[in-house]
Amino acid sequence: MSFQTGLSGLNASSRSLDVIGNNIANANTTGMKSSRAEFGDLVASSLSAGGTGGGAGIGVAVGSISQQFSQGNINITGNDLDVAINGGGFFQLALPDGSAAYTRDGSFKLDANGYIKTNSGANVLGYPTDKTGKTTSVKPEILQLPTSAPIAASATTAISAELNLDARAPIASSVIPPTPRSTYGTSLTAYDSQGVTLPVNLYFSKVTPTTAGTDEWAVYDSPTGASVGSLVFDASGALQSSTMGSLTLTPAPPSIVPAFPVTVDVSKVTQFGAAFAVSNLTQDGYAPGELTGLKIGENGQITARYSNGQTQIAGQLSLADFRNVQGLSPIGGNSWVASYTSGDPVLGSPGVGKFGALRSGALEESNVDLTAELVNMMTAQRAYQANAQTIKTQDQVMSTLVNLR
Numbered sequence: 001m002s003f004q005t006g007l008s009g010l011n012a013s014s015r016s017l018d019v020i021g022n023n024i025a026n027a028n029t030t031g032m033k034s035s036r037a038e039f040g041d042l043v044a045s046s047l048s049a050g051g052t053g054g055g056a057g058i059g060v061a062v063g064s065i066s067q068q069f070s071q072g073n074i075n076i077t078g079n080d081l082d083v084a085i086n087g088g089g090f091f092q093l094a095l096p097d098g099s100a101a102y103t104r105d106g107s108f109k110l111d112a113n114g115y116i117k118t119n120s121g122a123n124v125l126g127y128p129t130d131k132t133g134k135t136t137s138v139k140p141e142i143l144q145l146p147t148s149a150p151i152a153a154s155a156t157t158a159i160s161a162e163l164n165l166d167a168r169a170p171i172a173s174s175v176i177p178p179t180p181r182s183t184y185g186t187s188l189t190a191y192d193s194q195g196v197t198l199p200v201n202l203y204f205s206k207v208t209p210t211t212a213g214t215d216e217w218a219v220y221d222s223p224t225g226a227s228v229g230s231l232v233f234d235a236s237g238a239l240q241s242s243t244m245g246s247l248t249l250t251p252a253p254p255s256i257v258p259a260f261p262v263t264v265d266v267s268k269v270t271q272f273g274a275a276f277a278v279s280n281l282t283q284d285g286y287a288p289g290e291l292t293g294l295k296i297g298e299n300g301q302i303t304a305r306y307s308n309g310q311t312q313i314a315g316q317l318s319l320a321d322f323r324n325v326q327g328l329s330p331i332g333g334n335s336w337v338a339s340y341t342s343g344d345p346v347l348g349s350p351g352v353g354k355f356g357a358l359r360s361g362a363l364e365e366s367n368v369d370l371t372a373e374l375v376n377m378m379t380a381q382r383a384y385q386a387n388a389q390t391i392k393t394q395d396q397v398m399s400t401l402v403n404l405r
Contacts, residue, residue, distance in 0.1 A: 003394055005381045008059030009387030012039055015062045016380045023368045024377070027322030031072070031104030031334050032366035034373075038064045072104075072367040074359055080294050081108045081116070084364040087356020089319035092125040092140055092347075093118060093335060102320055102345070104364055105334035110294070114147035120333035125319045126300065127349070133301050133313035140347060143302070147291050151306055153195025155260060156249070159188070162268040163278040165204055165217055167237060172205045181205050181223050186278045190249060191285035192257040198249050200262075200283075204231075204276075212293055215271055221247055225291060229264075233271040286310050296360040300350040305346040319355045320345035 014174040016037040023327045026032040040063035044056045074084050083106035085091070090102035101122060108124055116124040125140040165184060172179040181203035201221055204336050207230070209216040212232060221230050229244030244266045250259040262283075289308030300317035322328065327341030338345055351357040 005059040006391035012060045013384035027368045034068045036367045074366040084359040084362040085356045089355040093122040101335040103335045114145040143315045150288040153288045154191035155193040156283045158263045159283045160265040162280035165271045166272045188327045195287035237271045298357040
């Protein structure tokens, strides 16, 4: 027995206690992955004389501090900018110095300039997209949302009407007094290119049919103006034909916006023996709007909500994975960097291939098992005490030898 054997045991147990203490300290750290100390024995010689194994053990060494990348529990928080990864992958980050890092901690924040950041100040990377969610680049970029200025207005280009015209209505000119146009009329609000509202009125009046066996309705955009189209219905009340094309909307002075056409879709208009009723009347324009909130989908798409009632896709979070996640090097702040051992990152989108889906309004808890760590701590404590005892025993033996007469 030598002092070196006991000292190596003390060092190994101390390192193990350091790892266990770090796990316990980070039991509530979002996205934290526990570690363990892995030991290996030391021998004086691998082969003895004669070729048979007989090397003498001289202690222990810590072979590696291994990270455990098992899935942590998903904790619902209700915060729209909290995001958990349910499965494989890491969020991609750009550190303040420009270098790349990776994290499982999705407790993101939105700064005054619209950048999505981590608590340590790193920028979150993702794919830029158009308004429909189609990615416009294969390379992840720093995500910035339009928070500093309202989204621009969009002029109305199309109107869609879903309504029923009463089949029992008489031809307007056949009664005295003639049926007013306003009897079967409706209205909606359209927008010009500056987001200024324009009222649009649609009036329907039953007229003498030009084709036998049909009913015909004229369409007007004013109480007294000329017809802008006609609708012809068959005996079943379905729309047979239409000459409805487009309306010309003219902004009122002092607007400098020129008159512009708007198509009108009447394909879902019916004529049944029921009261005149409008079931849906929509248009595709909108006024300017300020950002009011964000929502992140399972596929990583960031949907921005605006005060004008519009929603737009403002980007998509990207994920990275590695051939050997055990090779990632921790740098603190719940982040890792790639190393030669981990290999280069493989990039992709959430929910595609081996990448996990995202859960908005939730965070991944630490995967530290606190009960197991407390048991490990007691085991490491006993090992430390036992190794200290071997040193004490060796000291007593040496004292006995020194005191021999």
